Amino acid sequence: MYRYDEFDHDLVRDRVAEFSDQVARRLSGELTEDQFKPLRLMNGVYLQLHAYMLRIAVPYGTLSSRQMRKLAHLARNYDRDYGHFTTRQNLQFHWTKLAEVPKMLAELAEVEMHCIQTSGNCIRNVTADHFAGASADEIADPRAYAEILRQWSSLHPEFSLLPRKFKLAVIGAPKDRAAIQTHDIGLEVKRNAEGELGFAVWVGGGQGRTPMIAKKVRDFLPEPDLIAYMEAILRIYNQFGRRDNKFKARIKILVHEMGEAEIKAAIEKEFAAIDKTNMVLPRDAVERIEAYFAPPPFETRVNGTPAFDRARETDSEFSGFVERNVHPHKMPGYAIVSVSLKPIGGTPGDITSTQMDAVADIAEQFSFDELRVSHEQNLVLPHVKLEDLPAIYARLREAELATANLGLVSDIICCPGLDYCSLANARSIPVAQRLSERFADPARQRDIGELKIKISGCINACGHHHVGHIGILGVDRKGEEFYQITLGGSGDETCSIGEIVGKGFSSEGVIDAVETIVDTYLKLRETPQEDFLSAYRRVGEAPFQEALYAHAA
Amino acid sequence: MSAKSKNSDLPLVATANDLRTGAVVYRGVDGAWQRDISRAEIAERKDAAADLQERAETDLAVRVADLALIPIIRDGAFVRPAALREIIRATGPTIELPASQARP
Structure with a gap:
């Protein structure tokens, strides 16, 4: 696991001291909220419905036991005894007191954790395949590259005030377990015909109000060019990304408006123009980082189990x-x-x-x-x-942590929604809870098979509803919660954006609607091995629409 | 930062988050910010709402953040926010929190 060097320690310690001073100045009235808000956001502090929320980065989703125990300690002593893991491999505390944040940050620094760049228009926490370094299908551990990108992007002066936030994800296997095609930049570590390491590079993916699947701009970027190529993409985005309209400011809109050929040409031109004297990523530097992610001392002799x-x-x-x-x-x-x-x-x-x-x-x-x-x-x-x-x-x-439902209908992704979030239009957690209760029977879940339900409480899509096999989006319709259903989304290597199946449902009706969709799938699947997504891709939305709406026609 | 007027439907109360703790608070008739909406000053008319907003904004310096005037519904002595979002702010998440040793 990566360990901080003296630069990391100094950087985080300085940042804690700086933010402690900023909090003190806000509490004394020396700073106004308008002055303070961007400063607190840079340190992962949001103001939500009921309290401040602290978002803690978990780089590439890797934690030691010591770090997890520190999170437990913070939950017990500064929050309400629990935390919430998010769809970006971060942890959020929802009941934080501003006056206590500096102490929390100081405690996090003790275990090499921080909240830097978990908010704001900068390069956010770099995510990675959660099976990195372990899965049988891996070409190389993506976390070494994710760590290199974290070091490159941390407080990068040129990319600290981008048009909008910017998210990177890295995988090291052909199976995409990190949804790279829905990120601003997605990287897949691969080898070329000569056996050299490099990356397939995807740009311009994202969810939110305008969901887009990323475009592949390089099928193979040699490893030494990684940083220079990232700089080229970010420079194009920084220069041409829209700053006049927040809703059109992500790189996905730039890619869409320029077109695939033009954005590729612009990136390549910028890449060619970059002075690479100090931008080449040397193999020995990669090896130095890779050493932090060296495989643990596995026992090689297994005498049965x-x-x-x-x-x-x-x-x-x-x-x-x-x-x-x-x-x-x-x-x-x-x-x-x-x-x-x-x-x-x-x-x-x-x-x-x-x-x-x-x-x-x-x-x-x-x-x-x-x-x-x-x-x-x-x-x-x-x-x-x-x-x-x-x-x-x-x-x-x-520990009540043995629920056997990975990838099944009750393994639901869900944002905090209107129960916590100041941006939400509708609640999402109660919908997830009622759905899991409706499908609680383990035998029924296993019979249904792989099925990913994802729920968002607003169009910002933190619950990834666009790439849910069944996606649910909560909206506010004349003061009442209403839920729109999409079908056929997928966040894996066969990435697709779900299609709206028809008019939405009330809070009461949405659970029955999902059950109708599931029952329809069970009737039309060709074999028990044909999973929901495969069946949907074969038959389209018509049978589901008929099941949901025919009686209303 | 000026207050947000999320809705012009009268009557209104002033709500915000306590600057230090982030807790949801309402401005009472005595100028104190407290958790109980039933003790909030209620503005029945537009001019009273503007006056309430002006007085509440003076507290943005060191006492509260994210000030807003929100519509309420009165039923006798009972006062509640009109919008679901504000009901949830007033009463907390509609779900059971996962830990039993909740910190106040």
Whole structure:
């Protein structure tokens, strides 16, 4: 795991001191709210409906047990004993007191964490595949590049006042588990025919009120050119991105308005013009960073897995957990375990301080002290022995963290919505809770199979509804909550934006509507192996529209 | 920062977030900002609302942030915000919070 060097320590310490002074000046009245607001946002402090919210960066979604325990400590001592993991691998505290933020930041700095660039028109937290360094299909660990990009983009003077916020995501495998095509820049680590490392580069993806799938501007960017090419893209955006209209300021609009060919040409021209004397990314620098992400000391000799085999045969609930929440690891005898933060009837992404401590203990004992946060608001134990799985499962059950629903209908992505967020138009959490209760039966969930429901409480789409197999968008219709449904979205390597199925539904009606959609899918699928998205792509929206609206015609 | 007039429907009360804690507060007749909307000063007419806003804005320096005048509904002695957003601000999230040891 990356450890701060002296520059990182100094930078974060200085920033905490600077913000502490700014908070004191605001509280004394020396700074007005208009003066203070951009300063607090630069440090991840928002003012939401009920309180201040503190957004803490979890770079590329990687956490140590010590860091998770610090988050638990903050939840207990400064907030309401829980935190909320977001769709950008960050953690939010929703009940923060402004006067206490400087102390919280100082505590975070003790474990090499901060809130810098979790808000504002800058390059935000760089996200990555949550299975990085563990998955069997990986070309290279994307976190080394994500860390290089984090260092490059942190307080970068040229890119601190962009037209709008800017989000990067990096994957190291052909399977896209980080939704790179819905980011401002998405990078896929790959090798060329000569075996050299480089990147496929995608630009101009995004969700929000104008969802766009990113365009591939380079099929293979050689590794040494990474930083210079990023600079070229950001310079084009900084120069030509719109600043006259907030809703048209993201790079996706620039890409759309210029067109794919023209934006590619502009980036390449800028890239060619950049003085690369000090911009080449040397291999030894990459290797220095890669060393921080070196594989843990895996045991290479596996003499069977009797405890694991026996538990699978005798414990059907454990077997169900393995089927859904355990994924293949690149090392024989090891597995990746997803820890669902989607209990039936719970709030997606929420976790109590007690649970944070429990999962930190489990990671320390069984997963080389490492945890991941997924953009789907779950946690991951990336490196566990198969033979330890029964013990891990027992510990997760004890902590009420053993819900076996990864990728199923109750594994819902959901933004905080109108229960917390000052931008929201409608509540999203109660919809997620009622949906998970409606589909609570594990056997029914398994029969339905892979199905991603994503819910946003406003058009900003923090709940990723555009790329939900079933997407739900809450809107305000004459003072009442109303929910629009989209079908066929996907955030993976087959990225697609969902299509609006028809007129929206009331808060009461939306649960029945989703059940109608699911029942329609079950009737029309060709085999139990044909999942919802495949079936939708085969038949289109007509059968679903008929099921939802025919009776109203 | 001037107050936001989110709705001109009368009657109105002044609400904001406490500067130090972020807690939702309402401006009472005595000028104090407190959590209970039923103790808020109610502006029945436009000129009273403008006056309330002017007085409330003086508190933006060190006491509150994100000031707004919001419409309310009165039923006898009972006062509640008119809009769902403001009802949620007044009463808290409509969902059960995940931890039992909630900090006040």
